[in-house]
Amino acid sequence: MNAEHIAQLRMIGESAASFAAAHGGSARARRVHEGASAWDAATWKAIAALGWPGIAVPEDKGGLGLGAPALAVVAEQAGRALMMVPLSMGIAAAGVLAQGAGPAGEALGALLSGDAHVVLADGTADDGDGAVCASLVPDGEAASAWLVATGEGEAFGARIVRFDTPGAVRSDCAAVDGSRLADAAIAHSAWAGAPRVLSGLAGEAAWKRARNLQRLGDAAYLCGLMDAALQLALDYMRLRRQFGVPIGSFQALQHRATACHVDASATRALAHEAARAFGSAREAWAAAASVHRAAAAALRVTKEVVQFHGAIGFADEYDAGLYLRRAMTVGARHAGVLASHVSKERD
Numbered sequence: 001m002n003a004e005h006i007a008q009l010r011m012i013g014e015s016a017a018s019f020a021a022a023h024g025g026s027a028r029a030r031r032v033h034e035g036a037s038a039w040d041a042a043t044w045k046a047i048a049a050l051g052w053p054g055i056a057v058p059e060d061k062g063g064l065g066l067g068a069p070a071l072a073v074v075a076e077q078a079g080r081a082l083m084m085v086p087l088s089m090g091i092a093a094a095g096v097l098a099q100g101a102g103p104a105g106e107a108l109g110a111l112l113s114g115d116a117h118v119v120l121a122d123g124t125a126d127d128g129d130g131a132v133c134a135s136l137v138p139d140g141e142a143a144s145a146w147l148v149a150t151g152e153g154e155a156f157g158a159r160i161v162r163f164d165t166p167g168a169v170r171s172d173c174a175a176v177d178g179s180r181l182a183d184a185a186i187a188h189s190a191w192a193g194a195p196r197v198l199s200g201l202a203g204e205a206a207w208k209r210a211r212n213l214q215r216l217g218d219a220a221y222l223c224g225l226m227d228a229a230l231q232l233a234l235d236y237m238r239l240r241r242q243f244g245v246p247i248g249s250f251q252a253l254q255h256r257a258t259a260c261h262v263d264a265s266a267t268r269a270l271a272h273e274a275a276r277a278f279g280s281a282r283e284a285w286a287a288a289a290s291v292h293r294a295a296a297a298a299l300r301v302t303k304e305v306v307q308f309h310g311a312i313g314f315a316d317e318y319d320a321g322l323y324l325r326r327a328m329t330v331g332a333r334h335a336g337v338l339a340s341h342v343s344k345e346r347d
Helices: 003-023 025-033 041-051 069-080 087-097 104-113 189-193 202-239 250-276 283-308 310-314 321-333 337-346
Strands: 116-120 124-125 133-136 145-150 156-163 169-175 180-186 198-199
Touching: 003 041, 003 069, 025 250, 025 321, 041 087, 041 104, 069 087, 069 202, 069 250, 087 104, 087 116, 087 145, 087 202, 104 198, 116 133, 116 202, 133 156, 133 189, 145 180, 145 198, 156 202, 169 337, 198 202, 202 283, 202 321, 250 283, 283 310, 283 321, 283 337, 310 321
Parallel strands: 116 145
Antiparallel strands: 124 133, 133 180, 145 156, 156 198, 169 180
């Protein structure tokens, strides 16, 4: 990575930090936790105006063509500000739609303009009758369309499914942070009528790359979240006094805070190394490893942050719990991803 590219990423990061601070924050995350929708069409439109959904889309397809390192920088700032909009999912969806055929171009245009939100869903056949179902899809209730994939190898295919057609039924439930997970049951008639935009080995490769982008984006998001949560705790430890001194002067707490800092820094280094691995033979491994580490580290750090605050940290009204709940939700999306990747490689 040359100096010009590093300077470009630094500028992107500064712009992303400013935008995320203005459109995210704990107050917004708390409203979602209390029942407001995590989806914000106006914020998504503003994100599209910055070109973020097209970070992984080639310039000749209407995107920025900046690649995975820029995604990591932007997603990290989104996590630092606890932004709730589906940024990583949107960027991944745009990346795969750019490789699709037929109606994929129309869906990509709507996504890049901010007029639509598309999610990726892994579908499974239901009882062998041609129906398809997908479960626990993040942010699926807000999407105007789902890109649902089934099969492997030459039998792989992905179709754009809209839920305003008969036979496609969507339901949702709340995650621990207040965001929504969606289930879908797509009848054979609706599935057969859904346009196919990816197929075969080339389609499967594009799908896997999009999933890698989503994993990297969520890993970077969790890195930013960890940093912000730890900073909240450090500020409190400088302010809170016991026995006439700040509690941050206690050696036991200093050791624990240092361990959190090392954990967060090492995880961030892995995420950005994974971003640089995109396009190489290490891409899938790096993406899986980064999100696996980030999910575990974010839980460790945010649990410690709650502990650092003492009793107030456990109060639902205090912000420390928002970071823990968000870390639980985002990390759970990728549970077992590294083990699954290892198993497939062995096969």
